[in-house]
Amino acid sequence: MMESEVDSERTMLKREIAELRAALNQKEQCLRELDSLFSFATRPEQEVVGNDLESPDVAVHTKLTNDDIARYSRQLILPDFGVQGQLKLKNSSVLIVGLGGLGCPAAQYLAAAGCGHLGLVDYDEVERSNFHRQILHSEDRCGMSKAESARIALLELNPHCEIQCHSRMLYPHNAMHIIRGYDVVLDCTDNVPTRYLLSDACVMLSKPLVSGSALKMDGQLTVYNYANGPCYRCIFPVPPPPEAVTNCGDGGVLGAVTGTIGAMQALEAIKVIVGMGDVLAGRLLIFDGGSGVFRNIRIRSKRPNCHMCSAQPLITELINYEMFCGMHATDKNNPMLLLSTDERLSVEDYQQKIQAQPHLLIDVRPTAEFEICQLPEAVNVPLVEILDDSYLKRLGKQLEDKELPIVLVCRRGNDSQIAVQHLRNRFPTHFVRDLIGGLHAWTNSVDPSFPIY
Numbered sequence: 001m002m003e004s005e006v007d008s009e010r011t012m013l014k015r016e017i018a019e020l021r022a023a024l025n026q027k028e029q030c031l032r033e034l035d036s037l038f039s040f041a042t043r044p045e046q047e048v049v050g051n052d053l054e055s056p057d058v059a060v061h062t063k064l065t066n067d068d069i070a071r072y073s074r075q076l077i078l079p080d081f082g083v084q085g086q087l088k089l090k091n092s093s094v095l096i097v098g099l100g101g102l103g104c105p106a107a108q109y110l111a112a113a114g115c116g117h118l119g120l121v122d123y124d125e126v127e128r129s130n131f132h133r134q135i136l137h138s139e140d141r142c143g144m145s146k147a148e149s150a151r152i153a154l155l156e157l158n159p160h161c162e163i164q165c166h167s168r169m170l171y172p173h174n175a176m177h178i179i180r181g182y183d184v185v186l187d188c189t190d191n192v193p194t195r196y197l198l199s200d201a202c203v204m205l206s207k208p209l210v211s212g213s214a215l216k217m218d219g220q221l222t223v224y225n226y227a228n229g230p231c232y233r234c235i236f237p238v239p240p241p242p243e244a245v246t247n248c249g250d251g252g253v254l255g256a257v258t259g260t261i262g263a264m265q266a267l268e269a270i271k272v273i274v275g276m277g278d279v280l281a282g283r284l285l286i287f288d289g290g291s292g293v294f295r296n297i298r299i300r301s302k303r304p305n306c307h308m309c310s311a312q313p314l315i316t317e318l319i320n321y322e323m324f325c326g327m328h329a330t331d332k333n334n335p336m337l338l339l340s341t342d343e344r345l346s347v348e349d350y351q352q353k354i355q356a357q358p359h360l361l362i363d364v365r366p367t368a369e370f371e372i373c374q375l376p377e378a379v380n381v382p383l384v385e386i387l388d389d390s391y392l393k394r395l396g397k398q399l400e401d402k403e404l405p406i407v408l409v410c411r412r413g414n415d416s417q418i419a420v421q422h423l424r425n426r427f428p429t430h431f432v433r434d435l436i437g438g439l440h441a442w443t444n445s446v447d448p449s450f451p452i453y
């Protein structure tokens with residue numbers, strides 16, 4: 001063998017070894033993810049201590065008081081409800097997870113109707129952007145835990161209701177402890193991992209789950225795991241890709257829409273407890289607030305091979321739902337993982353080093369948001385336009401022969417990263433940066449008088 005042939009043989013072998021190593025690493029990573037997904041609930045339990053994790057002490061009432069009769073008279077005279085219905089409600093306990101746009105009206109109607117015990121779970125604190133729809137919270141309780149704030153408002157409405165606050169995040173290590181003590185659970189949250197967690201825990205504990213959602217002008221409602229009906233996994237066996245999920249913070253929502261769905265969640269819970277009416281199990285109520293139309297569609301019945309609620313479930317314990325839903329995966333679609341910090345610009349550096357010199361500041365938020373507030377000299381080019389080739393052509397003309405630095409900004413610094421990637425592909429040698437943390441960081445670190453939403 002010639003010396004050159006030996007060299008090329010060596011190079012080829014080295015390449016093959018590198019490829020085998022990469023494949024091995026990938027397989028090991030898959031194995032680690034699988035292990036982590038399925039061994040999650042068997043790890044030693046943490047943070048499961050605290051008074052709020054004990055089940056509510058539900059005394060059994062056999063009679064209504066005179067105060068009950070006066071207070072609830074208008075519903076007592078409903079033939080399907082009556083004294084027995086009121087007593088069932090008085091002896092019942094309902095867990096409301098999420099005291100936001102849906103949870104507030106739901107809790108309000110349940111407390112007012114005389115539900116004896118309410119559990120309120122929320123890890124978040126009240127802030128100003130909540131008030132337009134989270135109607136139990138008020139200006140003077142800004143910064144307070146949402147569960148505590150809701151409790152104060154609910155007791156004003158009905159001091160006979162016993163309320164247990166769980167001011168913490170519901171997650172796999174505490175979900176079973178918290179849910180166990182309640183008869184019915186309301187999902188009033190806004191994220192996919194919690195929806196799977198609640199559904200799985202409710203299947204394991206045989207609790208009906210009244211699930212609501214609302215976004216923009218639309219809402220949806222159904223009851224899972226009731227009277228042999230489907231669970232959430234029967235309908236959604238695999239989670240949607242993270243980038244396909246929009247929440248109220250990004251998509252917007254009208255308070256009256258969340259109010260409509262939240263009130264209907266309370267109604268379904270009352271129907272389940274009292275045993276009246278036709279519970280929305282196996283059916284999905286769709287509310288189109290724009291046209292004022294309610295539709296009711298039949299959804300599938302139990303999926304025979306559902307991983308959770310079938311006769312032979314594959315999942316027998318709670319798992320890591322964030323991972324299951326892909327939020328922590330090294331997901332290329334996750335904009336948070338697009339750029340490293342040194343490829344970006346802090347709001348302080350922008351203010352001190354760039355703002356005073358000629359530059360192009362592009363705000364990539366949708367126009368409706370740009371109209372709410374904008375930085376001086378910012379031009380609005382929504383992300384969808386940036387991704388469009390005709391805009392890039394126009395920008396190319398504008399930049400001809402100019403070393404104009406480009407700075408991109410959005411609300412929180414996610415969309416701006418996508419825009420940076422796009423512009424860099426087109427103008428690889430140009431200075432293109434985005435502001436870390438977006439306009440929120442601007443308010444927090446540079447100009448507290450700049451509006452935040």
Ligand SMILES: Nc1ncnc2c1ncn2[C@@H]1O[C@H](COP(=O)(O)OP(=O)(O)OP(=O)(O)O)[C@@H](O)[C@H]1O
Pocket residue numbers: 097098099100101102121122123124129130146168169170171188189190191194247248249250
């Ligand atoms: N796993 C969870 N445990 C406890 N509370 C949760 C969980 N997931 C979501 N929530 C709560 O559910 C509520 C959802 O309500 P909503 O979407 O109206 O409010 P928000 O999160 O304040 O909205 P915004 O997007 O405007 O900030 C929030 O208060 C949130 O804290």
Ligand SMILES: [Zn+2]
Pocket residue numbers: 230231232233234235302303306307308309310
């Ligand atoms: Zn199922």
